[in-house]
Amino acid sequence: MPHKVVSLISVGRHPQSGRSRRAEQDSRAVELGLKLAGTDLDVVHAGNTEEPTLRQYAGMGLPSVTVLEQDEKADAVESLQSYLQSEKVDIVLTGVRAESGESSGMTPYLLAESLGWPMVSRVADIVEVKDGEAQVLLALPRGQRRQVTVKLPFIASIDNAAQAARQSAFGPGLRAKMEAQQGSESVDEIRLNWEEVPAKARPKRLKVVKAKTAADRFKAATAKPQGGSGKVMKNESVEEKAKAIFDLLVEEKVIR
Amino acid sequence: MVIDWLPSVLIVVLLALGVIGALRRVSLWRAGQPEKVNLIAGLLAMPGRYLKDLHHVVERDKYMSRTHVATGGGFVLSMVLVLVVHVFDVNEQIVAWALLGALLIMLTGAFFVFKRRLNPPARLSKGPWMRLPKTLMIYALTFIVLTLPAAGILPEGAGGVVLTAVLSVGVVIGLGELLFGMGWGGPMKHAFAGALHLAFHRRPERFGGGRSTGLKPVNLEGDVLGVAKPSDFKWNQLLGFDACVQCGKCQAMCPAFAAGQPLNPKKLIQDMVVGLAGGTDANYAGSPYPGKEVGNAKGGPDEIITAGLVSQETLWSCTTCRACVEECPMMIEHVDAIVDMRRFLTMEKGETPNKGSEVLENIIATDNPNGYAPSSRTNWAADQNLAVMKEKQEADVLFWVSDGAFDMRSQRILRAFVKLMKHANVDVAILGDEERDSGDVARRLGDDATFQSLAKRNLATLGQYKFKKIVTTDPHAYHCLRNEYGDFDTDGALAGVEVLHHTTFLNQLVQSGALKLDAFKGGKVTYHDPCYLGRYNGEYEAPRELLRSLGIEVAEMERSGFRSRCCGGGGGAPITDIPGERRIADMRMEDASETGAELVAVGCQQCTAMLEGVVEPRPEVKDISEILVDQLVEEVH
Numbered sequence: 077m078p079h080k081v082v083s084l085i086s087v088g089r090h091p092q093s094g095r096s097r098r099a100e101q102d103s104r105a106v107e108l109g110l111k112l113a114g115t116d117l118d119v120v121h122a123g124n125t126e127e128p129t130l131r132q133y134a135g136m137g138l139p140s141v142t143v144l145e146q147d148e149k150a151d152a153v154e155s156l157q158s159y160l161q162s163e164k165v166d167i168v169l170t171g172v173r174a175e176s177g178e179s180s181g182m183t184p185y186l187l188a189e190s191l192g193w194p195m196v197s198r199v200a201d202i203v204e205v206k207d208g209e210a211q212v213l214l215a216l217p218r219g220q221r222r223q224v225t226v227k228l229p230f231i232a233s234i235d236n237a238a239q240a241a242r243q244s245a246f247g248p249g250l251r252a253k254m255e256a257q258q259g260s261e262s263v264d265e266i267r268l269n270w271e272e273v274p275a276k277a278r279p280k281r282l283k284v285v286k287a288k289t290a291a292d293r294f295k296a297a298t299a300k301p302q303g304g305s306g307k308v309m310k311n312e313s314v315e316e317k318a319k320a321i322f323d324l325l326v327e328e329k330v331i332r
Numbered sequence: 333m334v335i336d337w338l339p340s341v342l343i344v345v346l347l348a349l350g351v352i353g354a355l356r357r358v359s360l361w362r363a364g365q366p367e368k369v370n371l372i373a374g375l376l377a378m379p380g381r382y383l384k385d386l387h388h389v390v391e392r393d394k395y396m397s398r399t400h401v402a403t404g405g406g407f408v409l410s411m412v413l414v415l416v417v418h419v420f421d422v423n424e425q426i427v428a429w430a431l432l433g434a435l436l437i438m439l440t441g442a443f444f445v446f447k448r449r450l451n452p453p454a455r456l457s458k459g460p461w462m463r464l465p466k467t468l469m470i471y472a473l474t475f476i477v478l479t480l481p482a483a484g485i486l487p488e489g490a491g492g493v494v495l496t497a498v499l500s501v502g503v504v505i506g507l508g509e510l511l512f513g514m515g516w517g518g519p520m521k522h523a524f525a526g527a528l529h530l531a532f533h534r535r536p537e538r539f540g541g542g543r544s545t546g547l548k549p550v551n552l553e554g555d556v557l558g559v560a561k562p563s564d565f566k567w568n569q570l571l572g573f574d575a576c577v578q579c580g581k582c583q584a585m586c587p588a589f590a591a592g593q594p595l596n597p598k599k600l601i602q603d604m605v606v607g608l609a610g611g612t613d614a615n616y617a618g619s620p621y622p623g624k625e626v627g628n629a630k631g632g633p634d635e636i637i638t639a640g641l642v643s644q645e646t647l648w649s650c651t652t653c654r655a656c657v658e659e660c661p662m663m664i665e666h667v668d669a670i671v672d673m674r675r676f677l678t679m680e681k682g683e684t685p686n687k688g689s690e691v692l693e694n695i696i697a698t699d700n701p702n703g704y705a706p707s708s709r710t711n712w713a714a715d716q717n718l719a720v721m722k723e724k725q726e727a728d729v730l731f732w733v734s735d736g737a738f739d740m741r742s743q744r745i746l747r748a749f750v751k752l753m754k755h756a757n758v759d760v761a762i763l764g765d766e767e768r769d770s771g772d773v774a775r776r777l778g779d780d781a782t783f784q785s786l787a788k789r790n791l792a793t794l795g796q797y798k799f800k801k802i803v804t805t806d807p808h809a810y811h812c813l814r815n816e817y818g819d820f821d822t823d824g825a826l827a828g829v830e831v832l833h834h835t836t837f838l839n840q841l842v843q844s845g846a847l848k849l850d851a852f853k854g855g856k857v858t859y860h861d862p863c864y865l866g867r868y869n870g871e872y873e874a875p876r877e878l879l880r881s882l883g884i885e886v887a888e889m890e891r892s893g894f895r896s897r898c899c900g901g902g903g904g905a906p907i908t909d910i911p912g913e914r915r916i917a918d919m920r921m922e923d924a925s926e927t928g929a930e931l932v933a934v935g936c937q938q939c940t941a942m943l944e945g946v947v948e949p950r951p952e953v954k955d956i957s958e959i960l961v962d963q964l965v966e967e968v969h
């Protein structure tokens with residue numbers, strides 16, 4: 077039985093020009109979706125049917141894009157949730173975070189929570205989907221991968237390590253159908269009161285490398301962090317884990 | 333006598349078969365897309381175009397041009413007279429004598445074709461083309477003998493049945509080639525297709541010494557963007573392919589072919605013929621695409637070209653240098669065809685190879701191929717004190733900076749040119765951050781949608797300001813602005829504006845005395861003609877005159893002027909980067925080194941980058957404006 081795969085797409089933003097574009101990670105989510113489901117892939121956007129960037133996604137060879145029509149002020153999560161609930165979906169692919177809007181990276185988590193599905197973050201590839209399970213490769217730093225098995229249905233956020241999106245072709249993009257559905261109408265009240273300002277570059281923490289030789293420097297640059305002070309807490313209680321995080325935040329002067 | 337009538341009947345039969353074949357051929361062309369041509373005017377102009385324009389190209393090879401006039405002229409004249417004498421039985425001795433004369437001229441011509449074919453250059457196709465001079469001679473000889481009685485030299489019926497039979501065989505062989513072969517795809521097809529191609533050429537502006545080099549816009553609303561199948565070409569493009577005589581002049585000039593990349597313009601045109609007629613390339617008897625065997629290509633009018641007829645790498649190997657078009661005696665438009673097929677690959681399939689897709693995405697998102705912030709476009713000019721149009725609104729000269737603004741090497745050229753203009757007190761302004769990529773690369777990579785969008789946005793910006801001239805140091809932008817933006821300039825942003833390359837403009841300044849220059853004291857200098865300045869825009873003189881004004885006597889390369897060899901940087905070739913055995917830039921640098929020059933003068937930032945990329949030791953490479961700036965006479969006040 078073919079699996080129903082949905083890729084969620086948003087309007088991206090070019091880091092240099094600030095111009096709208098297909099978002100890096102979202103288009104990787106479409107690429108992975110095409111690999112899993114071919115043109116049966118359902119690509120969903122919550123927003124405006126007239127948005128030109130949707131055509132850039134469609135140019136990857138999508139016959140149509142489902143648009144949950146909603147106002148700019150509305151929250152995407154609500155529309156997406158009711159859409160995903162009404163369709164029999166097996167896998168939902170999103171980017172890790174959007175390039176525009178709140179860019180909080182919360183969409184997949186909120187969807188997973190409301191649907192009661194597992195959420196796998198930073199996926200590099202989905203190797204196989206069989207017997208109600210998927211073999212998923214997670215992207216770890218420095219090109220490392222971890223393979224996990226996830227029960228369907230689930231949500232995955234796609235990392236930059238995933239296969240890059242194929243070229244978008246103008247013709248098919250232009251001809252793709254935008255299939256509009258009514259999205260949510262409730263306004264995102266919290267968001268309304270926010271003010272957007274350009275972000276300031278964060279100061280970078282200097283890495284002190286005490287290497288003497290070129291070989292040492294090379295090692296320091298490429299070795300995976302030994303994380304001397306870090307530890308994996310598996311068996312501790314939730315309170316202990318929370319305490320550890322809290323202590324770290326204080327130590328790093330994130331909270332005072 | 334019993335079979336006296338045989339030759340006359342054969343003539344009529346073969347003529348009829350030829351006509352049927354020709355009509356079938358016409359129907360093959362008509363499978364192409366409609367394109368308006370002026371039928372009557374075209375046909376009327378055809379003889380003139382043949383005699384003047386086509387021969388202007390053929391003249392470059394004097395031997396061939398004389399041979400062709402004799403053979404072709406002799407044939408056309410004799411064919412008419414053959415009908416008069418042998419079919420309509422006109423019994424005037426003088427007509428028969430005229431026929432004999434025509435046949436003798438043709439025989440002489442055919443003999444010289446035969447002589448050349450004894451030891452043919454590699455660029456020529458073999459196969460049926462080797463047979464052609466012999467069948468031509470058989471035709472001429474047969475009809476000479478047949479006409480002798482009518483001319484009163486031999487008595488009627490001389491030679492008896494045997495001679496008539498022999499002559500009948502001659503008629504079949506000769507006219508079989510000339511009439512039957514013309515209609516049914518033999519080598520003589522070129523005469524029939526070629527004549528109509530001249531009449532209905534898609535770029536009639538090229539005749540009478542004109543130039544037409546801008547690509548034709550794609551209708552973005554069409555069902556298919558670009559050319560997927562042979563039948564997606566315009567009908568007169570198909571006709572043009574059929575006119576090819578397989579002379580291989582294009583192949584001999586093609587830099588990609590010489591570099592061992594999988595492209596041969598002659599084979600490409602022949603593959604288009606295979607496609608329009610349906611079949612395989614098994615009968616092709618010329619040089620292959622380097623590294624690819626002949627015989628495996630298959631196609632038909634409604635089959636996707638890149639699925640078996642022509643490989644994608646072949647299409648992406650072309651630098652769009654136009655050397656083939658310039659050289660083609662049949663005035664076939666290879667570059668149009670190649671870009672048409674690229675358009676399909678990019679705009680329908682999304683298969684621009686290597687860096688192509690990334691570059692296009694950058695151009696779309698940032699209006700420059702490297703994805704730099706559009707707001708950093710004018711950073712190079714921070715210390716140049718250049719007026720910006722947005723503030724100035726009006727200037728004599730608008731300096732089109734082009735994407736060289738982002739490249740440190742090109743910035744040296746830009747600064748040199750600005751310094752020269754300042755010295756000559758030119759009233760100049762730039763667009764600053766309002767300028768965008770000209771769209772050249774996008775268009776050559778087949779993305780006409782992006783080109784059109786850039787053209788329209790650039791024109792909208794240009795339309796806000798007043799200026800008399802646009803001057804640019806980039807021949808590619810120059811070509812777009814001068815030859816391609818016109819199709820989109822509905823509001824007349826460029827109406828009455830002169831678009832100039834900086835060498836042309838600087839030459840005007842020097843000739844008018846606005847720039848004073850010292851004599852150049854370095855060593856030997858050669859000049860490399862950029863394709864987009866020379867062949868695309870016909871500017872060969874201004875750069876040379878500038879160099880002369882410095883007292884430089886240009887040591888010309890063997891391939892210079894309209895025969896200049898490409899640097900390898902055009903048509904997005906460095907982006908699609910199809911591997912070959914050699915690099916085009918290396919070959920061009922060898923051309924330059926052969927002159928013994930210590931300095932290669934160029935007029936293009938792309939050429940500069942390509943030629944400077946050649947490993948040392950090699951001559952130095954400088955833009956003409958950089959050479960001039962070093963010779964400026966500083967006026968002391």
Ligand code: SF4
Pocket residue numbers: 575576577578579580581582583597598601656659660661662663664
């Ligand atoms: S395309 Fe033109 S130059 Fe090339 S072989 Fe044919 S006729 Fe000759």
Ligand code: SF4
Pocket residue numbers: 582585586587588589595596597649650651652653654655656657666667
């Ligand atoms: S334009 Fe230049 S590179 Fe392209 S086929 Fe013609 S000669 Fe070869």
